[in-house]
Amino acid sequence: MGKPFEGRVVLVTGASSGLGETAAVLLAEAGATVFGTARRREALDAARVRYPQIRWLLADVKDASAVKVAVDGVVREAGRLDVLVNNAAIFVFGPIDQASEETLRSQFEANVFGLVFVSQAALPALKESRGSIVNISSAAGHMASPGGSIYGATKAAVESFTRSWALELAPLGVRVNAIAPGPTETPGFDKGGLTPEQVAAVKASFVKQVPLGRMASTEEVSRWIVSLADPSVTWITGQVLSVDGGMSLT
Secondary structure (H helix, E strand, O other), X not given: OOOOOOOOEEEEOOOOOHHHHHXXXXXXXXXXXXXXXXXXXXXXXXHHHXXXXXXXXXXXXXXXXXXXXXXHHHHHHHOOOOEEEEOOOOOOOOXXXXXXXXXHHHHHHHHHHHHHHHHXXXXXXXXXXXXXXXXXXOHHHOOOOOOOHHHHHXXXXXXXXXXXXXXXXXXXXXXXXXXXXXXXXXXXXXXXXXXXXXXXHHHHHHHHHOOOOOOEOHHHHHHXXXXXXXXOOOOOOOOEEEEOOOHHHO
């Protein structure tokens, strides 16, 4: 039996760590030719050593020109693009009265503007292949999160894009869906400007909100990215799938 993504080309943004890294590996194992982006040279070089089977690109999603060059390079090299996984994002926790201009701008530029830039660059090839987009949202995109209002607002935008683009692109045969993970063990917690003690407190607070009583692994979430992107899954679009251990029920 052949692999489901045999002959397909996938681009995963923010693929050098966390959810994007795991998704890229699983997609490659499923037969896809996977291109992964990273915005820092050292992260890209380290990822290339770990996963030489993935084709790595240096691109910051906040830079529309760099994104277009990267996506055009993928299509030129591979001859096509079938799936875009919009994973690249940052989050910084903190109360709104302490949020700096940089905190606000950086999250919207990466999580919202960047997602749009990459999608715009990929659309010509996705229309040609009648492919699909999988956006990575978050439980924070539809649940109140004290201290996470800015991040949550960016992910609410992602969910809105998902639904609107699904209607807009359906006549062209392009499916658009999103995954909304609950608390997931990723390096992102250590990059949010919190002390180790604060990180532990945030994780403990999240776990209390999850009926299944724990955080997810990146593999548990990434398997749903693969499922939504599967070429045989042709009758689902515009959906935001909560993969959150029941958190959205609380």
